[in-house]
Amino acid sequence: MAWNEPGGGRDPWNNNGGGRRSGGNTPDVDEILKRLKARFGGRDGKGGKGFSGAVLLLLLAIVALWGASGFYMVNEREQAVVLRFGAYSRTEGPGLRWHVPWPFEREEKVNVTEVRESTDRSSMLTEDENIVELELKVQYRVTSAENYLFSVKDPDATLRQATRSAVRQIVGRNTFDFVVIEGRQAVADRARTLLQDILDGYETGLIVMQVNMIDARAPAQVQDAFLDAIKAREDQQRFKNEAESYSNERLPQARGTAARQVSQATGYRDSVVAEAEGDVARFTQLLTEYEKAPKVTRQRMYLDALEDVMSRTGKVLVDASEANPMLYLPLDQLMKNRSDATTDGKTTSSLPSTSSNSSSNDNRLRERERR
Structure with missing residues (x-):
């Protein structure tokens, strides 16, 4: 039976009746649920209170959902x-x-951890008034979310414009060959430093991780001429390296040959000087002896000269006491001895000999004495 049917003590909202337990102030759970069900499901003139309660719960649910959306x-x-x-x-x-x-x-x-990329390709003017086409790729990330959202309107577009401005400034201070060939990495490093300074000045909340120069070349209209110039420069460098290699190979050889010839000349000079000094010393000694005993010295010199001559010639002994008209000469043996003597003479002439020098000196003295 519903609580609002006729009958006393069944209204849960009045204080009359068995709305509470007989022994305490805490309502029963089942009773509370019944009261709530009856509250929002009234059938008589008290339904207005049920409607207002439903609206209150609805508002509470909306407020709870609104709070949970935070x-x-x-x-x-x-x-x-x-x-x-x-x-x-x-x-x-x-x-x-x-x-x-x-x-x-x-x-x-x-x-704030994603590494973002920005690519820019543009034509720029170098210091020597040449046009170069550059393509750069910038890698960056966010370091301050607050500055990234509120300092500038579009931080990514600002970075692209700042990149182009920084690169133009660097390219405008360098020559075409430096930008395209020699200093590509240097241009990228300088662009990274300058770009970071610009971004910090704008407080964009971005940090540049790396700047890579993807391409740097002359415009398409002069590309063929530029390639020819590069080829000529490479040929020049190759020829220069080959010349340096040849020079490094030949110079040590020439220096070695020159040092060897100088050493040989020095040795020859020393040997000639020593030989001349020896001849002078021997001549001085011989002159001293000659002054003491001229005849004995001349005789000794004569005998030494004959000994020297006869030792290097072939000899045939003939017994003149026998009157034999037929003389046998061993010509083959004489020729052999002559060839041997010639060989010995060459060998002896190649080496300085003290005896030969003394013999020549004795011969000169002997000739003077005869005169």
């Missing part, structure tokens, strides 16, 4: 910036977070 999750790679009435309030890290729901507060999440 919960949000921030993953490990992100930072959340909380805005209160559109103005910056705070920055939240990873985890389950809550803020006052809309329209009071809202959050914006920014990935």
Whole structure:
């Protein structure tokens, strides 16, 4: 039977009747559920109270849902910036977070670990008034979510424009050959430093990780001439390296040959000087002896000369006492002895001999004596 049917003591909202336990002040759970069911399901003139209660619960549910909408999750790679009435309030890290729901507060999440890329290709003028086409790739990431969202309108577009400005400044201070051939990495490193200074000045909340120069070349209209110039430069360097290699090979050989010839000449000079000094010393000694005993010295010199001559010639002894008209001469033996003597003479002439020199000196003295 419903609580609002006729009958006393069945209205759970009045104090008359068995609305409470007889021994205490705490209502029974079943009784409370029955009262709530009856409250929102009234059938008579008391249904207005049931309607107002339903509206209250509905409002409470809406408020609960509105409050629960303030919960949000921030993953490990992100930072959340909380805005209160559109103005910056705070920055939240990873985890389950809550803020006052809309329209009071809202959050914006920014990935601060992702490495982003920006590619720029443009034509620039070098210091020597040549045009060069460059293609650069910039790798960067966010370091401050607050500055990234509020310092500039579009940080990524700002980075692209700052990259072009920094590279133009560096290219304009260097020659075409340096940018294209010699200093490509140097240009990229300088561009990274200058670009970071510009971004820090704008407080963009970005940090440049790396700047890579993908391509650097002359315009297509002069590409063929540029390739010919590069080839000529490479040929020049190759010829220069070959010449240096030949020079490094020949110079040590020439220096060695020159040193050897100088050494041989020095040795020959020393030997000639020593030989001349020896001849002078022997002549001085011979002159001393000659002054003491001229006849004996001349006789000794004569005998030494004959000994020297006869020792190097073939000899045939003939017994003149026998009157034999037929003389046998061993010509083959004489020729052999002559060839041997000639060979010995060559060998002896190649080596300085003290006896030959003394014999020549004795011969000269003997000739003077005869005169």
